[in-house]
Amino acid sequence: MPTIGFAGLGLMGAGIARNILKAGYPLKALAHRNRQPIEALRAEGAMEVDDAAALGAECDIVFLCVTGAPQVEAIIDGEDGIRAGARRANRQDLVIVDCSTSEPTLTRRLAESLAADGITLIDAPLGGTPTQADTGELQAIVGADDGVLERVRPVLETWTSKIIHVGPVGAGHTMKLLNNFLAMGYGAIFAEALTIGAKAGITPQTFDSVIRGSRMDSGFYQTFFQYVLERDRNAHRFTLANAHKDTRYLASLAEAMNVEAGVARAVRDLYASAESQGDGEKFVPELSDIVAARHQLTLF
Structure with a gap:
């Protein structure tokens, strides 16, 4: 079996790595700043490496599940990055699978430059929740050539319920940004609608009695309102910082495509303001x- 490398043992990555290991693949992992996931994986048979270069030198397929584009670039092209390790070991058959939500322009640029070293980069950003990462029921939204996808498919299948091939390298990250734009757009709309409603005397409970079960209901709506109505913070574990990052990437992509994206900018700016206030x-x-407090309201 191919040796699998893994970098990014956060909320999503830890579950993915555990499912790869459970399927019997040799796993080498780079520690997250929180050591609990790496210690748990080591107890189950994974090996910890000291730096990303070791992943490039010792693994056949390396998965990345890091915060965003700067972290992807650093872990690949840093002084002790994956490319440096692969070069030192003269690895010509390495595949890097970027499961992060990153910038498509960077993905395509890295893929082109890595190819000169015999390294293949594909993008496979995630659809789903940390709970689905634990249970192996995520979606992988893949940008890759057919042949490379078939090579990594058996490993992807250890942690997915659905693999969606959306096009060549970079297409996965593009589609992921579009998906997250829809989700974060709904989050912004729900937040403002609740505040407008509260100002007009409509409680969150009344709001929910109309929307739940209607055409506007959705999985995203239900986890969002599990927090609103039940104060369950764990119902929807996606940070506002990540929401800002993803909407910023989408707005930048629209600008690069010469698309006038006023809605995207407005959504981005709302999340940016939440992050800027701490x-x-x-x-x-x-x-x-947060939106309600800006209008001297509490929703619950």
């Missing part, structure tokens, strides 16, 4: 409280 580590449904 609320970046709060979760997306808590935006409802």
Whole structure:
């Protein structure tokens, strides 16, 4: 079996790595700043490496599940990055699978430059929640050539319920940004709608009695309102900082494509304002409280 490398043992990555290991693949992992995930993986048979270069030198397929574009670039092209390790070991068959939500322009640029070293980069950003990462039921939204996808498919299948091939390298990250734009757009709309409603005497409970079960209901709506109505912070664990990052990437992509994207900019700016006031580590449904507080309201 190919040796799998993994970098990015956060909320999503830890579950993915565990499912790869459970399927019997040799796993080498780079520690997250929180050591609990790496210690748990080591107890189950994974090996810890000291730096990303070791992943490039010792692994056949390396998965990245890091915060965003700067972290992807650093872990690949840093002094002790994956490329440096692969070069030192003269690895010509390495595949890097970027599961992060990154910038498509960077993805395509890295893929082109890595190819000169015999390294293949594909993008496979995630659809789903940390709970689905734990249970192996995520979606992988893949940008890759057919042949490369078939090579990595058996490993992807250890942690997915659905693999969606959306096009060549970079297409996965593009589609992921579009998906997250829809989700974060709904989050912004829900937050403002609740505040407007509260000002007009409509409680969150009344709001929910109309929307739940209607055509506007959705999985995103239900986890968002699980927080709004039940104060369950764990219902939707996606930070406002990540929401700002993703909407910023989408707005930048629109600009690069010469698309006038006023809605995208407005959504981005709302999340940017929440992060700038120190609320970046709060979760997306808590935006409802932030917007309400700006109007001297409490929703619950």
